[in-house]
Amino acid sequence: VAQLAGAFVASLLLLAIFGTGNNLGSPVIGPGFSRDTAFAYEIIGSTILFFVYLYIIWKLPQKTFKRWAAIPIGFTYLILASIGAFISSASFNWWRHLGPISISNTFNVNIDWIWYVGPIIGAIIALILFVGFWYIINMKDIEEEEEEEEKKEGAMFKGNYYVPKSNSK
Numbered sequence: 642v643a644q645l646a647g648a649f650v651a652s653l654l655l656l657a658i659f660g661t662g663n664n665l666g667s668p669v670i671g672p673g674f675s676r677d678t679a680f681a682y683e684i685i686g687s688t689i690l691f692f693v694y695l696y697i698i699w700k701l702p703q704k705t706f707k708r709w710a711a712i713p714i715g716f717t718y719l720i721l722a723s724i725g726a727f728i729s730s731a732s733f734n735w736w737r738h739l740g741p742i743s744i745s746n747t748f749n750v751n752i753d754w755i756w757y758v759g760p761i762i763g764a765i766i767a768l769i770l771f772v773g774f775w776y777i778i779n780m781k782d783i784e785e786e787e788e789e790e791e792k793k794e795g796a797m798f799k800g801n802y803y804v805p806k807s808n809s810k
Contacts, residue, residue, distance in 0.1 A: 648740025656744055667741035668730030668756050679729035680755045686721040687733045687763025688770070693717045695771040732756045733763070 655665045670679040697710045718733075725731030732738050738756035742748055 644734065644736040645740060648736050648738075649744065650740075652741045652744035655741075661745075663745065664747050665741040665745040667745060667747055668732040668738050670729060670752060670755075671727040674728050676752055676755065679752075680759050682725050682728045682731075683733065683755055683759025684763045684766070686725050686729075686731060687760040688767045690714075690717055690721060690733055691764045691767035692771055695767060699771075700775070729755065729759075733760050735760055 652665045655663065659665070670676060694714055697713060721733070722731040725733075735757045738753070742753065
């Protein structure tokens with residue numbers, strides 16, 4: 642909600658400063674780039690940005706790094722936006738697109754879908770990659786924890802079943 646409100650307020654401010662006849666910050670496809678290239682960059686950029694966000698939120702220790710989370714997220718966005726500004730305006734956020742096109746009334750059905758569909762696909766890909774990454778990284782820890790539990794409980798693993806060790810001597 643805050644992002645949408647910010648996009649509308651910023652667009653209204655640009656409208657007050659520059660007047661009509663302006664796209665008011667709406668994302669555009671850069672000169673010399675195709676619609677497909679812009680769409681691909683929105684997917685790739687959204688994937689990278691969302692993956693970094695997920696990693697910081699779930700993987701890093703609570704007290705030591707989360708208070709500084711804005712630095713790697715902001716740095717990632719800075720790099721992606723610096724590259725993508727010339728390709729697709731590096732929106733990575735459909736709210737950032739919706740505010741300016743609503744205020745400037747510059748809807749274009751042929752290309753507006755790029756800034757809605759691209760970030761959604763990118764977020765889904767990032768989530769799949771993150772879950773796979775998390776699973777691979779933590780699989781060894783999970784196996785070690787299971788072995789520790791077996792030792793504590795005095796059970797043996799045979800096939801697909803845990804069999805209690807006999808207490809007879």
